[in-house]
Amino acid sequence: MPLFGELFLSDIIRKPVFDPKGEITGRVKDIIVVKGDPLPKVSALIIERGKQLFRVTWEQINLFNKRIISTYLPASLLEPYAISEDDLLAVRDILDKQIVDANGAKVVRANDIKLEGYDDDAVLIAVDVGIRGILRRLGIERGSEGFFKLFQTRMPYNMISWNYLQPLKPKLQSITLTVPRQMVSELHPADIADIISKVSREEGTHLFKDLDIETAAEALSELKPQMQADIINAMDAEKAADIIEEMPPDEAADVLSDLPTEKAQEILEHIEKEDAEDIQELLGHEEDTAGGLMTNEFIAYSPETTVRETIERFKKDAEEIESGYYIYVLDEQEKLIGVTSLRDLLLAEAGARLSEIMETKLKTVPPDADEMTAAKIISKYNLLALPVVDSEGFLLGIVAIDDIIDRILPPSAKRKRRKV
Amino acid sequence: MKLRERIFLFLAVMGPGIITANIDNDASGITTYSVAGARFGYALLWTLIPTTVALVVIQEMVARMGVITGKGLADLIRENYGVKTTFYLMLGLLIANIGTTVANFAGWAASMEIIGVSKYIMVPLGAVSIWMLVTKGSYRFIERILLFACLIYFGYVISGIMAKPEWITVFKSTVTPQIKWDPEYVVMSIAIIGTTITPWMQFYLQSSIAEKGIKKENYKASRLDVIIGCSITDIISFFVIVTCGALLFPSGIRINEASEAAVALKPFAGDYASLLFALSLANASLLGAIIVPLATAYYICEAMGWEAGVNKTFKEAPQFMWIYTLTVALAAIVILIPGAPLVFLMVLSSVINGLLLPFVLIFALMLVNNKSLMGEYVNPKSYNYISWGTIIVIIGLTAFLLITTIIPAATGG
Numbered sequence: 001m002p003l004f005g006e007l008f009l010s011d012i013i014r015k016p017v018f019d020p021k022g023e024i025t026g027r028v029k030d031i032i033v034v035k036g037d038p039l040p041k042v043s044a045l046i047i048e049r050g051k052q053l054f055r056v057t058w059e060q061i062n063l064f065n066k067r068i069i070s071t072y073l074p075a076s077l078l079e080p081y082a083i084s085e086d087d088l089l090a091v092r093d094i095l096d097k098q099i100v101d102a103n104g105a106k107v108v109r110a111n112d113i114k115l116e117g118y119d120d121d122a123v124l125i126a127v128d129v130g131i132r133g134i135l136r137r138l139g140i141e142r143g144s145e146g147f148f149k150l151f152q153t154r155m156p157y158n159m160i161s162w163n164y165l166q167p168l169k170p171k172l173q174s175i176t177l178t179v180p181r182q183m184v185s186e187l188h189p190a191d192i193a194d195i196i197s198k199v200s201r202e203e204g205t206h207l208f209k210d211l212d213i214e215t216a217a218e219a220l221s222e223l224k225p226q227m228q229a230d231i232i233n234a235m236d237a238e239k240a241a242d243i244i245e246e247m248p249p250d251e252a253a254d255v256l257s258d259l260p261t262e263k264a265q266e267i268l269e270h271i272e273k274e275d276a277e278d279i280q281e282l283l284g285h286e287e288d289t290a291g292g293l294m295t296n297e298f299i300a301y302s303p304e305t306t307v308r309e310t311i312e313r314f315k316k317d318a319e320e321i322e323s324g325y326y327i328y329v330l331d332e333q334e335k336l337i338g339v340t341s342l343r344d345l346l347l348a349e350a351g352a353r354l355s356e357i358m359e360t361k362l363k364t365v366p367p368d369a370d371e372m373t374a375a376k377i378i379s380k381y382n383l384l385a386l387p388v389v390d391s392e393g394f395l396l397g398i399v400a401i402d403d404i405i406d407r408i409l410p411p412s413a414k415r416k417r418r419k420v
Numbered sequence: 421m422k423l424r425e426r427i428f429l430f431l432a433v434m435g436p437g438i439i440t441a442n443i444d445n446d447a448s449g450i451t452t453y454s455v456a457g458a459r460f461g462y463a464l465l466w467t468l469i470p471t472t473v474a475l476v477v478i479q480e481m482v483a484r485m486g487v488i489t490g491k492g493l494a495d496l497i498r499e500n501y502g503v504k505t506t507f508y509l510m511l512g513l514l515i516a517n518i519g520t521t522v523a524n525f526a527g528w529a530a531s532m533e534i535i536g537v538s539k540y541i542m543v544p545l546g547a548v549s550i551w552m553l554v555t556k557g558s559y560r561f562i563e564r565i566l567l568f569a570c571l572i573y574f575g576y577v578i579s580g581i582m583a584k585p586e587w588i589t590v591f592k593s594t595v596t597p598q599i600k601w602d603p604e605y606v607v608m609s610i611a612i613i614g615t616t617i618t619p620w621m622q623f624y625l626q627s628s629i630a631e632k633g634i635k636k637e638n639y640k641a642s643r644l645d646v647i648i649g650c651s652i653t654d655i656i657s658f659f660v661i662v663t664c665g666a667l668l669f670p671s672g673i674r675i676n677e678a679s680e681a682a683v684a685l686k687p688f689a690g691d692y693a694s695l696l697f698a699l700s701l702a703n704a705s706l707l708g709a710i711i712v713p714l715a716t717a718y719y720i721c722e723a724m725g726w727e728a729g730v731n732k733t734f735k736e737a738p739q740f741m742w743i744y745t746l747t748v749a750l751a752a753i754v755i756l757i758p759g760a761p762l763v764f765l766m767v768l769s770s771v772i773n774g775l776l777l778p779f780v781l782i783f784a785l786m787l788v789n790n791k792s793l794m795g796e797y798v799n800p801k802s803y804n805y806i807s808w809g810t811i812i813v814i815i816g817l818t819a820f821l822l823i824t825t826i827i828p829a830a831t832g833g
Contacts, residue, residue, distance in 0.1 A: 052722070095502070095504060096498050096499050096502060097499060098495070098499075098725050099725065108725045109498065109725030110725075110727065111503065134503055134507065137502075137503045138503070138504060138507060213604060287589060
């Protein structure tokens with residue numbers, strides 16, 4: 001495989017290309033890009049020797065990386081090339097071009113292009129639109145990192161995944177995004193996860209470090225377990241704890257369970273006591289059971305609470321909770337005796353008590369029920385969340401429908417992800 | 421097309437050319453003309469004719485690029501010559517333009533002090549009002565204000581007439597070139613060209629035409645806009661030189677600043693002429709202080725590919741608005757700091773401008789001849805001889821001026 005890992009277009013432009021005898025056949029001037037599945041790929045290099053141009057197809061390339069580029073062909077057998085308007089050339093047609101969003105507003109320019117090895121090809125994976133791209137082209141990216149370190153900050157990585165760009169044609173004047181601009185600066189965490197899962201592990205970790213805690217927590221939830229573990233493992237415990245704390249306890253427990261025990265313990269020590277206890281409780285359950293899937297954040301009030309009070313309290317309590325579609329009703333011993341949906345609550349008389357409106361025919365699962373059992377109950381009764389109750393009737397937690405769906409149908413980011 | 425339609429069309433298209441050319445007579449421009457008039461009388465008037473021709477030749481090409489490509493000059497340079505070239509060019513222009521903005525605020529402060537208002541009141545007030553104008557106004561509104569401000573330049577015409585020059589001598593000097601091998605004379609004549617043809621105005625003109633969205637069909641009206649603008653500019657310069665030449669030169673009064681000219685005029689031409697001169701300087705300075713930071717914001721955003729334009733809000737074009745805001749703020753603050761090295765900053769800025777001008781002009785000429793950008797609107801062959809000739813002469817003169825600026829500065833003279 002000619003390209004293993006990743007490199008930037010600016011790394012290879014003006015680099016010498018060696019022939020089998022070790023002689024320089026010319027220098028890289030441009031690359032020809034063709035449509036590929038799923039991403040555009042390099043079909044040939046254009047090499048400049050003196051004033052002449054030659055084309056070396058991808059199949060004729062032996063080594064292709066940051067340090068060395070070589071071809072199987074002797075210098076004398078190179079195929080001459082004449083610049084054609086019909087070819088899509090990365091430097092001529094993409095680099096430095098304006099990127100506009102779906103509404104035509106200018107976003108930024110294509111400062112650099114990132115290539116990555118995929119099967120036997122080099123594919124164009126992302127456009128670098130950030131300050132790093134510019135500094136790299138100026139040849140001072142490394143030097144600037146030191147400068148930024150002086151101020152205790154890091155330069156952000158700012159890439160736009162090729163998935164968000166409209167198909168490229170030769171002779172284009174600008175590159176159009178498939179999304180409005182706001183979305184690029186404030187990408188949905190699921191999309192960020194999508195991008196992270198496509199770049200290499202090291203890049204992904206970097207990308208991740210620059211996100212704010214809240215976004216990071218959400219994006220982390222969308223990633224595949226192994227990737228989650230890799231990223232958290234690469235962080236220092238304190239930062240990791242901040243992110244884990246933001247996550248719903250069930251997902252936090254999932255992430256921690258994939259970590260080496262020592263690291264998990266270290267992170268738990270940095271988490272607030274209350275949250276840490278919740279997580280630890282969940283860690284006790286097998287991963288593919290209702291207990292392992294459930295979260296212990298839910299809303300529960302006593303049967304005497306009136307509808308009016310319930311709504312008032314709900315407004316405050318539900319803020320921090322991931323799944324708040326049901327209000328559970330617990331007796332004095334904290335045993336589950338009923339449930340009411342938000343809809344029924346809003347439709348009920350304000351003065352009524354929960355005990356009067358609650359549903360008492362409860363659908364529950366024990367913590368050791370496997371995930372398919374839980375899924376079937378949720379599906380059969382069209383529930384948004386399923387309470388997990390132990391043998392004595394205590395409410396331990398709830399399994400939310402989105403957690404179950406994630407188990408049965410992994411999110412797209414998890415499916416598409418591949419390791420480099 | 422009927423005459424009335426033509427006039428209407430011109431009124432719709434006019435603006436960028438006239439504004440750009442007029443603002444060319446900013447504080448440093450007026451200073452140069454005043455000093456030239458006081459030192460050499462009418463002897464340098466003839467340089468205005470070749471300067472006008474050169475200005476028209478260059479501005480016309482730049483305006484044509486703006487109309488045909490719909491993009492700014494910095495856009496085109498980045499897309500065709502890559503990030504390295506663009507980056508250093510922009511860095512240079514940023515520094516030079518901060519210097520130019522400082523010069524304009526200095527002109528504003530000086531003219532206000534003549535009227536008797538403290539600069540500690542007027543500089544912040546001026547900075548805030550021009551900031552509000554651009555950040556809160558629309559392009560149409562700003563253009564109208566600027567066009568109106570261009571009318572105030574006619575204050576110089578009036579003070580020129582009030583100076584009662586001998587018109588026959590004046591016209592003779594205008595059409596007969598006089599060459600003196602006096603170093604000061606040569607430097608002064610080059611300075612007139614240098615202050616008239618600047619790098620930033622090429623960027624500003626093309627961007628404002630692109631932002632106005634003038635169509636190919638209306639290009640002829642846009643060309644007229646440029647020609648009228650360039651002519652007015654040099655008519656104003658003419659009257660500034662005439663005023664100082666008629667009143668200060670015969671008495672041998674030497675000045676170094678435009679504001680000194682306003683003060684020196686008082687005993688000869690009376691309070692009104694002096695006040696008019698000072699107010700016109702204030703107007704020119706303030707206009708320069710609007711446009712130069714605006715041009716800076718335009719080309720940096722174009723080069724980086726960020727959204728730009730006075731029609732946009734802070735949210736739509738944050739970088740553009742911030743660059744404008746910070747340039748204005750920085751320049752205003754420098755003026756208010758006692759003992760800030762103003763002269764050094766201005767010399768530095770004119771040296772950088774001089775260094776950049778050749779590059780900007782050569783890029784512009786290469787781009788305007790690029791068939792894939794301009795199609796049938798590339799320069800005709802004969803026009804290319806004129807434009808290359810003009811540019812080579814300007815580059816030669818600027819190089820000469822640079823050397824004479826740097827050598828005395830370096831040797832402490």
